[in-house]
Amino acid sequence: MTAHADLTRNQSLVLDRLEKAEAPLSAYAILDQLREEGLRAPLQVYRALDKLLDMGLAHRLESLNAFVACARPNCHASGLIAFAICEKCGQVAEFSDDIVHERLHDWAHREGFVVSRTTMEIRGSCRACAA
Amino acid sequence: MTAHADLTRNQSLVLDRLEKAEAPLSAYAILDQLREEGLRAPLQVYRALDKLLDMGLAHRLESLNAFVACARPNCHASGLIAFAICEKCGQVAEFSDDIVHERLHDWAHREGFVVSRTTMEIRGSCRACAA
């Protein structure tokens, strides 16, 4: 359990669930798990998630409409994050690739496109599940 | 307007709206536009969209929960498609990059990850809107 000292109660609860989960969780799945802690409305979860995303402690998987805890210490620093999502077991691998980042950056520069954020998600089967 | 001879009525109607649109459309936005043509339920649109996606005539933008007509003749052939989405005007550019494709393929190969599909979406401002 990492520190995350400056988190509020709801933020801690949500992050804790994400860290304990073995697969991405939807906001409503998190909410269901936290009803016994007193949470009752989706917005309480979404607000916590927003902050966690801002701090880089969690990520949203757009192709799943779900969330995961960040798997790497300082991934806020790496320019671009990619996710490989196993459709069988739900496991998510998080990685980054400088060359890919550079190629996309080059494309954007050529086109005059100002990037605000990028999502890259690979769906498939992890090594264990592909066997 | 290209031929698409083998499409059913609903599929043609949906594709037609996507091609005429200047920005991605949600399934419900398409439905609203097609009420006068007799469509009444979301499922009619989603079924048509499923087929169009299969045929490579349309794409789903995961980060928007919306759909666009394919902008390139044979993009089914290119290994991986990336989208640059302008958050101001909604314009979508569709492109592919062999190096990026190769890098991701290499990563997957190293990890033993079997890819079924990949989504890559860049959000930001197009040249015109960034000015």
Add this chain to the structure above:
DNA sequence: ATCGCGGCGTAATGTCGTAACATAAGCGTC
């Protein structure tokens, strides 16, 4: 003919996300 299959129509429901409004706690200033 009749079987299977793909497309279609409809209703109901499920899942994801936000708007609007009210409350409470912390904190610097006067």
Add this chain to the structure above:
DNA sequence: GACGCTTATGTTACGACATTACGCCGCGAT
């Protein structure tokens, strides 16, 4: 302390996106 400001919180209601379940029809294959 009283005031105003900011941030987190709680609650209700609603909007937006997507699917399940069921049945009908048309058409080609057996």
